[in-house]
Amino acid sequence: MTTLNLKPGDVYDFPDGRFRFLEEWEDETLWFIKNTGVRLPLSETQLVDMLGAGEAKKIDIFKRSDGRPKSVNDLGEFAPGEEFSPEAIRARTLQFFVRQWDDAKGPTLGRRGLRDFIGSFKHDERLKLLNHPVNPTALYNAIVNCGEPGNRPLRVFRTLRGKMGRKRFRKVVEEALDQAVDFNWSLRPRTHTDAHAFFRDLMTNAGVPPEEFPRRMETLRRRINRTINQNNWARKYSPREATLKFEGVKDSLYAREPLELVIMDHTVIDTFVVFDNEFLLPLGRPTLTVAIDVATRMILGYLISFEPASLHSVLTTLKRVNRNKNYMSKLFPEIEGIWDAWGLPKTLLVDSAWEFKSPSLQDALRDLGTEIIWSPVRTPQYKSVGERFFKNLNDRLFHKMPGGVPAGPTEMRLIDVKPREDAVISLGSLDEIIHEAIVGYHDEFHTGIDDIPAEVWKRRLKSRDVISDINALDHLLGRMARVRLTRRGIRFKHMDFHDQQKTSKLLDDLSRNAKRRDQSSSPVGSARCWGRSNGTRSTQAASRSGTTASSRRASSRCRTGIASSAHYTLSGLMTSRRCKIICSAIASERPVSAACQSNCTPAFWLATA
Structure with a gap:
């Protein structure tokens, strides 16, 4: 047996040409074979001598x-x-x-x-x-x-x-490959396998021999991968999915001072709530509305309601944002810590839903001194601050509570979880739990601001704007309607509000700023002017009356406390988008000032509690 490390197939160059090692016989003869079939027998000694003399060499x-x-x-x-x-x-x-x-x-x-x-x-x-x-x-x-x-x-x-020269396909093959790539990007359900089958059908119909086109799918797959871009992605899937995949992330919302920018967002809570702790009748999953300060990540207020996200949710939460949280020591004495986040926000960011673009909300916030902006449509990442807080509540609270919804329907069915049957938390208990969770959230380190929210709030809050009369919120955050003032007063919701002296004063002061086409062409026709009426549901209960007493009863509920120069009025007040002057010409029996006439659009407000 030879001691040389010879393997069948090893190639050697000899003086007679190039040979390949074939086998070793029992008599220790080493046999080499040439491509022509010529055999060369050598002993181990002969091969060693030839390698040492350089007459033979191994080809790697x-x-x-x-x-x-x-x-x-x-x-x-x-x-x-x-x-x-x-x-x-x-x-x-x-x-x-x-x-x-x-x-x-x-x-x-x-x-x-x-x-x-x-x-x-x-x-x-x-x-x-x-x-x-x-x-x-x-x-x-x-x-x-x-x-x-x-x-x-x-x-x-x-x-x-x-x-090395590159292999090139025929023109018909290249065109078919391009068509297969286009076929792949044309519809969402089509896969690489579908595109390859389409390509093979093209080759069969064109009569191209199998050896002249790529039979494996790898060539087509590489070509498809080289054409991945935003346009093709939008063509196959949707422009929105292409934007989420290829466009860079925009800068997140930023605010320096507390109450400079407040985000208001909504979510359906992942927990079923019961009616009470005695009968445990399931009510469903409520909606949570939260107002978050962007600069400090402090929670300014929230609302739990079974009503879907609406204008009522925004206005109610806004009222709680403007009120302090001193009630916690009385309602929830077991909760340690304080909740000092409240005040009048300068800018409010809400969803782009149609109910949040109503004139009532815009007008009410304008009177409060808060600017409203809307997030882009179908872009939850724009309000990532709110989304992160909801995720925090789900992970730490809602998913771990009895009646929680920790996963989708399929997963919960597999693990035999029935949230509706397991629900034992009442709405009042949930309210207390959320209060405790918010207080703990304020005192924990937040990676988004690299600090503790409560500490940032104390450090950056120099002063905060407040509402002069907190009760005015109930009147200002009402529904707006456009009404017309004539000699017969105002007709709103099929109810008439009229007082002879006050109506005469208002028409004398406001009709000069009304549009001429709204006035009667007759010299003795009634003067008219359009305005805005702020009415609430209690207005619907009022009855038609033309007497001074009934007008006083309706107008005695009117309150305002927004501008520093505001006066309480008996029947109405005038305001504008361009100035915050509140005229009390009727109450003080003074004419409307020239500055107010020149800067204000005529508007008549009827505010009822």
């Missing part, structure tokens, strides 16, 4: 990871003048690291292991000239594909990029 044939022979660059070692070229330095650097890896026997082929292995040679003197940067992926490919341990010649590390 390297194999790929799948066992197939891999071609080696026939240029051999680098020519004179190429020793320090970028390609030579790259090949020598890879050879150095691969040989070191062969000798080490310890590092793994994982990305982290190879990265640590490369970093261990950071201060090695031998790398002063071998300064080509090597990453774990390139080193892995060199270890696997460039020779084998103990046989790593330099030539196998040379790149063949640009030295």
Whole structure:
């Protein structure tokens, strides 16, 4: 048996040509065969002598990871003048690291292991000239594909990029590939398999032989991947999905001072609530409306209601935002800590739903001194501050409570969770739990502001605006309607509000600013002017009356406390979008000032409690 490491298929160059080792017989004869079929018998001694004299040499044939022979660059070692070229330095650097890896026997082929292995040679003197940067992926490919341990010649590390001709398909094949790519991007349900089947049908119909077009799907898959862009993504899926995938994230909302910008958002609570703790009748999942200060992440107020998100939710929450939270010590004495976040916000951000764009809400907030803005349609990430708070409540509170909805219907059915049957939390208990959760949320570190919300609120709050008369909120946050004042007074919701003296004064002062087309063409026709009426539901209970007494009863409920120059009136007041002057011409029996006439749009308000 020979002591030489001979394997069937090894190639040797002899003086008579190139032979391939075939087999070894029992008499220790080594048989080599030529491509022409000529056989060459040699003993081990003869082969050793020929190798020592240089008359024979072994030809290295390297194999790929799948066992197939891999071609080696026939240029051999680098020519004179190429020793320090970028390609030579790259090949020598890879050879150095691969040989070191062969000798080490310890590092793994994982990305982290190879990265640590490369970093261990950071201060090695031998790398002063071998300064080509090597990453774990390139080193892995060199270890696997460039020779084998103990046989790593330099030539196998040379790149063949640009030295090999590319295979080109016929024109009909290229056109079919383009059509298949277009076919893939045309509809959402189509997959790479569908596109490849479409391509093969085109080749069959065109009569192209199988050996002239790519039979595997990999070629088509690579071409499809090279055409991934925003336009094709929008074409296959939707413009919104393309925007979410390719467009950069916009800067988040930012505010420096407390109450500078407040976000109001809504969500359906992931917990079923019962009517009371005695009968445990399930009521459903309520809606939570929350107002959050952007600068400090403090919760300014919230509302739990079974009514979906609406104008009522916004106005009720806004009332709670403007009121202090001193009631907590009486209603919830068990809760430790205080909730000091309240005040008049300067800007309020709400959803773009139609109910939040009503004139009633805009007019009420304008009188309070709060500007309202709307978030873009179908962009929840624009109000990520609110979404994060809802996620925090779900993870820490709602999903862990009896009756919570921790997952979708399919998952809950698999784990046999029935939230409606497990519900035991009443609405009052839930209110107390949310109060306690908010107080704890204020005292915990918030990564969004890199600080504790309660501490930031105390540190940045220099002063806060408040409502002069908190009771005026109930009147100002009402519904607005456009009404007309004539000699007979005002007709609103099929009810007449009239007082002879007050109506005469209002028409004398306001009709001069009304549009001429609204006035009667007759010299004795009634003077008219349009205005806005702020009415609430109690107005509907009022009865028609033309007497002074009934007018006084209706108008005695009118209250205002917004501007510093405001006066309490008996029957009406005048305001405008451009100025906050509240005229009390009727109450004080003084004419409307010239400044008010020139700057204000005529408007008549009827506010009832």
